[in-house]
Amino acid sequence: MKSFKGKDWVMAALDKTKRMFSKAQYESLTEKIKEQRPLHRTESLLRTYKLRLLQGVGALGLLASISVGGNEYVQLHTYEVYHVYVGSQIAGTVSDPKIVEDYIIGKVKQLEENNPNVHMVLNSDEVAYKAEKAYKIQSDDEAALMNLDGLLKSHAVGVQLVVNDKLVGIVKDKEMAEDVLNRIKGKYVPQNQKKDGRVSVLSVAPEPQVGETVVQSAEFMEKVDLKITEIKPEDIAKPEDLIVKLETGDVAPSKYTVEKGDCVGCIAKKLGISKQLIYEKNPWIQDDKIKIGDVLDVTMLKPALTVKTVEKIVENQEVQHEIIYEKDDTMRAGQIQTIKPGKNGMKKVTFLVTKANGYMMDQELVDEEIIEQPVPEYAKKGTKVILGEGSGKFIWPVVGAKLSDYFGMRWGKMHKGVDITGNRNIVVADNGVVTYTGDKGDGYGNKVVVDHKNGYVTVYGHLSKIETTKGKIVEKGEKIGVMGSTGDSTGVHLHFEIQRNGVAENPLKFLSR
Template identity: 40%
Template sequence: MTARKDDNRQRSVWSRIASTLGLAPRQDGTATTARSSAPQSSGTPSRKRKAAIAVSIALGLTAAAGFGGTYYVKANTVSYYHLYKDGTELGTVDSPEAVEELLALKKEEAARENPGVDMELETGSLTYEPASGFKAVPDTEATLDKLEKQIAFYAVGVEIKVEGEVIGVVKDKATAERVLQRVQGEYAPELVMPEVMNVRPMSYNANGKADASSPESASQKSVSPKSNREVKQVKFVEDVDTQSAKVQPTEIVDEETMYKTIVSGSEAETTYTVQPGDCVGCIAEKFDIDKQVIYDNNPWIKNDMIKVGDVLDLTVREPKINVETVERLTKTVETKPDYVVRENDEMRVGESKVISEGIKGISELTYKQVKRNGVLVSSELVSTVVIKPSSPKIVMKGTKVVRGEGTGNFEYPVSGATLTSKFGKRWGRLHKGIDLVGDSTIKAADEGVVEFAGVKSGYGNVVIINHRNGYKTLYAHLSSYSVAEGEIVEKGDPIGIMGNTGRSFGTHLHFEIHKNGVVQNPLDYL
């Protein structure tokens, strides 16, 4: 089409040249003079000049026509781009800016639909190949529509990992740090200080605190008038990490939800209804849990009072992350006076006398305590400082041994004894002792000196032991006795054989205890 237009222009140019020079146009586009039938001399100068002028004009007009055609083509040439996604052509667009504008609009749309979440577009690899054509029309709208259908969205969140396992996703690293600081802050608020932290709180040491003169936290204040507790270190027991990740927007949770997930864990709730005979300690032992779990889960329990039918929460909540603290506990305590015994050989064994009551002292004890989630795991005494020394309690005790003196504590004089008759009124008169049967060997009920060994009216063969402490014991109806008057006997020594002598109605032992001459009921002493 362009070639035909250029031929027409050349014919038009030749026509104008022929008209100017008085030439007649021919069908092939050349020209002849009007007087061509008349013979002319080929060497006429005027004719040569005219021919030269005609050629020059023709060449000039031809060049002008060619230049005008090229300019026209260039003026109507359109530049555009082929758009490729991951190497596959989607179509043509007038400019990369049109694609960038679409992507910006889609990102704004994703942000509006998911407020507070960092949204990104999944577009794949977009590349452009420049091209051009005469009066070309790129199919920008159709290409952008095709691209839009292939665009995917994802959220950029921060995963919290425990021992490599993802336990939750929050919107950004700052949120993850606040959650982890809050978990540690439950047990060490004075160490976990968000206003001076700019790293993830995996472990803190008291020596690294930014403001050592900051006000004392609640956990540093004295928990009682005589104790003071300070957290020196806090760390996670598990390996805890945070990492940026591409996720679905629905996977991202808020800060409070993430915190509860960590501290509450995922244990199923356990309840128990109190039964007759139950107690807090019994229930703890039955379920193999610490009593403190019951107290913490059921704060309504006062003074261990529970009743049948009460429903107890026995859930042992194992958090996703365990917090270990190292604490220094300083206690000011009263120390009891030492107990000092001084022997006195002038005093009998069993006698004592307080020489000095003693005075209590005051000491400061420092413990290193390791806790897990606030529960004591270990405690070590690391130092003791005496603030006020104690004064010992001094007691004088006798060492003088007097043979034949009893203790005042009596044992049964018969092994395997069976009581056959009690102390008190019997047959119209006082039965002064008790009657026993059992092993036939009769033994001394306590240490003493044999005061009598012989026969007494009604008693038959009888032994009387003086214990030299106001007590005497009597052993009657013996078939025989093996001790003599004045002999010292120890508690449990054999003194005779059970018998049926004197006023007796069968083999047995009649046993009496006298105190300062007054008969006693032996059952009150045995």
């Protein structure tokens, strides 16, 4: 055969130079020539032999030529392939891992197009490759991909929203879960503190201007966890439905029919709810007027999530000017004549108000700053002593006083005084005469009313014990009772009012820290 002719010629030439080699060299060279079966490789060796013979290289050069030619041939027919595994199962052998990676990307895109409302995940993390390099080794990309299709499995994943270790609902992904939580929290944060609809970083909240409220912090009181898990596509909840569930607790509406002897505070205490809830659910109630047979909405939602906010509020409040009296023995006792009118001052007060889902939990007066000093009034006053006449300067009726509610519109109605906690002994704020002690059934519980004989009247409500009597002349700082929670009260505190000529005024006008 032609393919052996050239090689036989080389063998003949080798025999002629046999004496130039040792026995071992000759046998090795013979084997090398026999391995070069293709005609083109044999002829290549022959040409190399002739060239080296002419150059005087000799048999040693011929041996090197044959060895190099054999290695080149093996190298040309040595390939690298990649065995593809899914877990412990082999899918096949491919020429390049990129073929598999492109196939997986295409399959993922197809899953997303076929399931737009849920995340589908392939077990592509189980795909592994094992490289092998060998002589004339074969790969089959098409067969490997066909087998791979049967080994790749898909499943749906979602995010569980868990509140206090209890599953509330499942959404598509973490981004949607965080959007749901942000929308709930955002209901209790002013619009100007949101960016792109999201709650801004509250740790750097700006200082409020007078008349403004700035939320200092907003956080959930419950433990909230987001857990990625395998799900069924039908388990996915709509964000709007999940928000309703988180905010209401799926509580059914509840009604209450007013009975004889009922009042707003009485109903709140009977049902264990706040007055604020009753006012908000029934805005038609004016001045606490309800009658037998009225039906109230008293639905008390039980939200799965509670947003606790701390708000900083800054207000301007008047500071009552003092009256400096000049005694005049020509005027009868109790008679007052203004010589030079005074002017009220102004102070800026700052409160921290803590709320839960918008309902006030606590309130603290944290700062007050006089921005305009009051101008005193000068007046003449008769010299005849009248027992129980006040000085017009008031002291706090509680030692270590802390405000728990302040003057103004609260819960849909006017709050005519301030609520104070602290030492439970109640003292009279100025000299005066006790004009009432007892419980009128008007929501104040046990109360004491003191007339200061100068146009001012003070009221002390919700006492647990009254320690004075009607008609008694009391001096500023004298104990008149003990703090309690009688009447229309939601906790132990003192309700304190200052009335001037029959009109309730903000007690903070007359009191300072």
